[in-house]
Amino acid sequence: xxxxxxxxxxxxxxxxxxxxxxxxxxxxxxxxxxxxxxxxxxxxxxxxxxxxxxxxxxxxxxxxxxxxxxxxxxxxxxxxxxxxxxxxxxxxxxxxxxxxxxxxxxxxxxxxxxxxxxxxxxxxxxxxxxxxxxxxxxxxxxxxxxxxxxxxxxxxxxxxxxxxxxxxxxxxxxxxxxxxxxxxxxxxxxxxxxxxxxx
Numbered sequence: 001x002x003x004x005x006x007x008x009x010x011x012x013x014x015x016x017x018x019x020x021x022x023x024x025x026x027x028x029x030x031x032x033x034x035x036x037x038x039x040x041x042x043x044x045x046x047x048x049x050x051x052x053x054x055x056x057x058x059x060x061x062x063x064x065x066x067x068x069x070x071x072x073x074x075x076x077x078x079x080x081x082x083x084x085x086x087x088x089x090x091x092x093x094x095x096x097x098x099x100x101x102x103x104x105x106x107x108x109x110x111x112x113x114x115x116x117x118x119x120x121x122x123x124x125x126x127x128x129x130x131x132x133x134x135x136x137x138x139x140x141x142x143x144x145x146x147x148x149x150x151x152x153x154x155x156x157x158x159x160x161x162x163x164x165x166x167x168x169x170x171x172x173x174x175x176x177x178x179x180x181x182x183x184x185x186x187x188x189x190x191x192x193x194x195x196x197x198x199x
Contacts, residue, residue: 001059002052007152007170010049014039021184023191026128029182032174033194034153036124040080049152049169050084057120057150057167068147069117070094072139074105074131081152082122089120096138105134115143123151126168127176129160136162 011017016038022030040046068091073082075097086093094113096105113119121135132149139146148165157173160166179185 001055004170010045011039021189021191023193024127026130028176029179029191030174030176031184034125034155035194036152046080046084051088053085053150053169054088056169060167061165068120071120071122072135073122074135077124078122081124085122096135113139113142113144117144118147119144120147121149126151126154126156132162
């Protein structure tokens, strides 16, 4: 199993730990950013991270005693990771996309979650946990069971509760601020939006 040190080194090697002034997908600001896409663009690395995440999920959940039906991830960031995790588990991979009308995550493209299925929610990086919470709601609204949530990295300084088990490979608490309290904004440094959510 990959250690946290190994995973952090991969992020550094791929220049996926960025410094500057960033507007996160949550709307909050930070002086650092984890750009997981720079790591996941390499299929061999993605596969290793997916397998490591599955191994950790199984370890923390006594071998995943439930029979999983699918992995569900939020687009765009979670798609690649969701796919490699699903492959390692031998289940199907689906994803939810933001509706341009109301901005909420929804299943499209013929994807469905059926009542009674058991779903693992997967994300690349947890910041506020908003996208994963929406996936959990989608699963529960379909009458299915959420087996847990899993991510490569969590950058939240305080633990986020999803009402289910949470598995994370790399805990990397980084400071973030509301736009009103952001010291970088007060210095006049412009914020860039490296994430995928469009507001």
